[in-house]
Amino acid sequence: MVPDPDSPICSAKGCRAAAVWVLAWNNPKVHTPERRKTWLACKEHREYLSKFLGVRGFLKDVVKLEDWESPDAGPSTG
Template sequence: MSIDFFGGAANEGPAGPPKCSAKGCRSAAAWVLVWNNPKLHTPDRRKTWLACEEHREHLSQFLSVRGFLKETVALADWTED
């Protein structure tokens, strides 16, 4: 399975803790939204967005309406395997 992060990696890096993927948001991420666009990606491919508490519902709804959202995992519990 291939996993790509949009908005930063799960581990803290040189730029500090991972940030929310919502446009313009610089809050610390608390959630990983795992998704796949079946028109563009193979079935085993997984993309990820990071979300803060404030934007979790909005980003989840955006992906869900399109049928892309596969799962939502707390960042603290996230593993790439």
């Protein structure tokens, strides 16, 4: 099945699956403490991408995509 071109896809290399999770991260050597970069993850790659960011001390939050996109969502993805 081909994903909808307007739907967010997973950030894992080579993955074209629909994103379900937002992984908010920050590299403290490069970004100010409040800055959040984001990667998107499908169900299959959530744990892998979380561990990748986590071992580096970059992972700040993991949020369901639908919650992140809501008007009450967390900080700007910048």
